[in-house]
Amino acid sequence: MRQNTRQSVLALLMIMAGFSALGVAWWTQHELGIMPCELCLWERWPWRVLVVLGVMVPVLPSKWGRVVLWLCAPVLLVAEGLAICHAGVEWKWWPSPFPACHAAHVVGRTLAERWASMPLVPSKPCDAPTYLIPGLPVSMAVMGGVFTLVVFVAWSTGMVWSKNNRRF
Secondary structure, three states: OOHHHHHHHHHHHHHHHHHHHHHHHHHHHHHOOOOOOHHHHHHHHHHHHHHHHHHHHHHOOHHHHHHHHHHHHHHHHHHHHHHHHHHHHHOOOOOOOOHHHOOOOOOOOOHHHHHHHOOOOOOOOOOOOOEOOOOOOOEHHHHHHHHHHHHHHHHHHHHHHHHHHOOO
């Protein structure tokens, strides 16, 4: 395979992985009606960045395409870190870093004061896991972490393979 073809294959892998992760999140939210928590929304950002990086690779010169492919590593590490953080919150190992993940703090003595202090949009607590497969106690946060590891291994294999077979 030519050098640019290898880069394009890895870029396509990153694009497909990003769209897959975002597609499952969209399907869960809009088709199944399961509202995401604040951490769930943050976990989507690395996949968006990965899609943008993947789209950039084929249009750049080979040297810069390689640089962009290397930028996928920290993006995937951030995605894995967010998944681990979210799983830890679900398992109650540590509290969520986001205030929106906690129950609303309603203050006031009268009913009108309490309603005024409530958030406009109800949020799902981050420590309430979402299970997609009935009978399988694996939350979406854990599934996202496993998916990120699989993508990272595929990316690493592709980068090492292309480096060993030809200068990339």
